[in-house]
Amino acid sequence: MIRPLTTLTLALAFTSTLALAQNIDAMRGDYPIAEEPPAPRMEQTENTDIRRKRNYPMQPPTIPHKIDGYQVDLNTNRCLSCHSRRRTEASQAPMVSVTHYMDRDGNFLAEVSPRRYFCSQCHVAQFPGNPLVENTFEDVDDIIARTSAAQ
Secondary structure, eight states: OHHHHHHHHHHHHHHHHHHHHHHOOGGGTTOOTTSOOOOOOOOOOOOOOOOOOOSSTTOOOOBOSOOTTOOBSSSOBTTHHHHSTTTHHHHOOOOOOGGGGBOTTSOBOSSOOGGGOOGGGTOOBOOOOOOSSOOOOOOHHHHHHHHHHHO
16 A cells, blocks of 8 residues: 555656646746747947957957958858958958968968868957856966065
């Protein structure tokens, strides 16, 4: 008698837990899984052309302007119309790093390396928004300056 009662209790507990799990997901807030919540508002991309400070060593620079509609595919790279070494004088845009002209063996190429051709793999446009996680990064120069001042 105890064994069927225990089995029945466990089955009811499992069923109620399963039912709750199917309707609630903490990442979705108050929206049940079967309903689609409204999409968050899309922020406007910054278009200031002001270069941002990098947050960590070797961080790819962020893009300080809109790139909506830029064509970057196998045949065309709109970014290079301003940032290639042949066009920076006229456009006053910073030239892509010399590392973009190197192959994986460190040999220099005449054109941008295919592995560095698709710019938005590493470089991203910015939008004004609150960070999801607090950034506690300290630049090594700031640490050295603080240490020197304390001595």
